[in-house]
Amino acid sequence: MARYGNKRVALLRSVKLEGSWRMCVPHVDTKGRVSPELVKVLGKKVAVSPDTPSRWYLSWYEAGVVRGWSEEVTEGCGNSDKGRNGECGVAT
Numbered sequence: 001m002a003r004y005g006n007k008r009v010a011l012l013r014s015v016k017l018e019g020s021w022r023m024c025v026p027h028v029d030t031k032g033r034v035s036p037e038l039v040k041v042l043g044k045k046v047a048v049s050p051d052t053p054s055r056w057y058l059s060w061y062e063a064g065v066v067r068g069w070s071e072e073v074t075e076g077c078g079n080s081d082k083g084r085n086g087e088c089g090v091a092t
Helices: none
Strands: 012-018 021-026 034-041 042-046 053-064 064-071 089-091
Touching: 012 034
Parallel strands: none
Antiparallel strands: 012 021, 012 053, 021 034, 034 042, 053 064, 064 089
């Protein structure tokens, strides 16, 4: 039987920086909001353009096994365009 309740999750963002893909922690402000324009790389804040290709990851544990979900944001698709048409966000 599955147990439901509060879960702790990890939010990560894979971003293409300087030609290579980096797994980054998104910046969270003092009110707990995630900033899509900033990520932390080696402890430093780095600005990311909305047109930068990236993928968001959400992971959690269920019965000792890591589970997860991701969403890809393709090149040339800013956050303002996401959701207006089905081409920008592709759930996998």
